[in-house]
Amino acid sequence: MIINDRELDRILATVQKPARYIGGEFNSIVKDWDTIPTKIALAFPEVYDLGMSNLGLAILYNLVNRQPHLLAERVFVPWVDMARAMRARRMPLYSLETRHAVRDFDLIGISLPYEQLFSNVLNLLDLAQMPLHSLERDASFPLVLAGGNAVFNPEPMADFIDMFVIGEGEDVLLEIIATFEDVRHADRDTQLRRMAQIPGVYVPRFYHPVYHPADGTLMELSPTVAGVPAHITKRISPLMPEPVTKFILPHTDVVFSRASVEIQRGCTRGCRFCHAGMVFRPVRERSLAELLETVDAIVRDTGHEELGLLSLSSSDYSQIGPLVQAISEKYQGAALNISLPSLRLESFSAELAEMLVGRRKSGFTFAPEAATDRLRNVINKPIRTESLLEAVDAVYQRGWQMVKLYFMIGQPTETDEDVIAIGTLAKQVLAIGRRYHNNKAKVRIGVSTFVPKPHTPFQWASLWDVADIERKQRILLDEIRGQRSILYNYNNPEESLLEAALSRGDRRLGAVIERAWELGAGFDAWTDQFRGSAWWQAFDDVGLSAAWYARRPRLADEIFPWDHIGAGVEKRWLLLDWQSAQQGETKIDCREHCYNCGILSAFKGLRAATPPTAWKCPPVRNPRWQKKVEAGDVIGLTPVVKASMARAKVPEI
């Protein structure tokens, strides 16, 4: 089914920002539907304005469309007004390139980088006029796959998705499509049994979870059919994949309107809260020559005014100095803004950034994450306050009037002193700014709530109680009250509670997600759309507790719903690192010293087949840091955390 112009006109006349729904952008790829045998819809379960900023989608779109016999088209979730209008007219969700109904595709690949998108996946399936449940869709429906960072714990979405792709999609997507072409005419179960043979693919219908009757935790999650793996290890590209240069230029002003290129993938810093830092190992760099060629090609192919050099820790790119210098020399006066996010807290960062910006010095962002030396040791982001202040000094001195600092509250072992220290630090930073800019100096502190994530050393940690987070937000506010040059942003702790419950949830949460969606949840990443009441009612209706998932203390030997999914970093290693965190022991950059996290043993063969310098892992040394952990211990909880748990009366399921 194709949506025709006049039918679309009738609807678009009634909605906001209709340009989101029309396609035809420069660099979008329109292939001949009738002569291409295999078609995939690449869906980002958010509105166009947000989805179009996603680099992963752009990479897969170009990867598939480079194959002459394949076609990939984009699908986003229409905003609330458009969704209402489409439902009223029974218009199915359609792709932007050729306006075919999503149902007409062979496969739908859904990108799930974060948990707030789960409810929108149901929106997407429903608007596509497809049954929500995987088991209710036979082979006449497209095969629904999902990948991205959030599927490192796929269980909460297991009811809705036919197969999950664990790890880096560019390495496996073409293999999946080729397998589909092989089993195109088979029934859905047969198709999925073949898919389950592909390394990195997880087909949840072939696995069954069993829970402890006593406490509701997972007892086991194992295959129910022969020939599917008990453990699924992620896929990785051994080298950086080919960069995208022909970025689709959105018709409307999108959230991050820029072209971007990854300078490296992965991070060796080992921050204990950081999901990306754990699941994107090992670190792979793009060569300086390739980066410079790519920047030239992007400018030529897009005419973009904004270009982002992406990585989890830009300062760690080995050629960062030469890169920035070459780009700034070449593009001086070309009305090109180049952004370099994730700079380390050091004076050199100000030098780097200054080389890149022309006139615009809007604000300089650092992410110390915690305000005391002690807590930064716990989270393994060991920067000393004095170096932090030196870095800030360099930034103000070079002309920036605003410094933005990102923090998290609610981290393990945190005390009120750590929270108050955020305010104290903000005032110290402002005092430095005033030396250079008098009353024009500003500090913006963005304070989010720490959410424990699976596959990180903090996966055993508890989320703080909502009331306690609100109290911490207030004492910080008291600390900076009356300071008009300190701007303070913080998030709604209820959103953090939901994120925490979903990110470490199990398969039973499928019913909660479905109920919440029925009650109106959707676009949960938008503060004005987030409906806490729908979610809490959904938990009640299903008979589960968000707090149980988010806040219960987890024992060292607890089986987690994501234990059968391998990110390469071993659980045993994460547990030891969690214990080190309690003692405030830090680990240095693992390019300098290998802590044997497990990534090299998981990908031994791949490493051997890859040039030895391509990964930034040094040789493994004798791991003298290993310590014994007693099974059954509530690992290393400090007295403070224990006390707060007792106060909070974390409910049992």
Next chain:
Amino acid sequence: MKYRLTFTKEYPVKYVGHMDVVTTWTRAFRRAGIPLAYSQGFNPRAKIQVAGSLPVGTMGSAELMDITLTEPVAPDDILARVSATLPRGYRLLAVEPLAPGTPGLQASLRRAEYRVTFETDLPADELRARIDRLLARTEIVQTRVRRKRTETFDLRPMIINLSLVEKQGDDAVLAMTLSAGQHGNVRPEAVLTALGINNEWYQAERTKLVFDI
């Protein structure tokens, strides 16, 4: 060096808003290697001026845009290079150099001609009769929302010409010449409303911009 460009805005980009149209063209010029001049200051902008911002949803078949370049480029060269890199829905029809001192587009815009297609089961005679009755009136008071305020205005002096072009099947086509620019600006929808046509589907196309020279 200034140049005046004539271009179209068709399906599907008729849904793209005025500011985003400027962004689209800026990037096309950059891809084509056309040396755009930029404003000085904190947030440099390309010197591009588009005449009479076209409402979202309305097509244009002879839209005008003035651009300033840092060095001269042959008009045919601009036409060829930019045409090669335009997204679907835009076409560049003509490029001419502007003599120094030519007044800006926005200040001298006076009228615009439209072709409006809509679905109707009214016969052609009835449509002609309604047009005649409308044009015979001395005042047509309508309300519109402007800058979040509802105001009333007289539509009649803003209708310069109005006629039925054809009626084929369910589709009727009207030709209109309406006031445009700083001294009074009105959209073709206002005329449809005055004719008692409240269709959910219609298609307006601006076919000509008329300037006071």
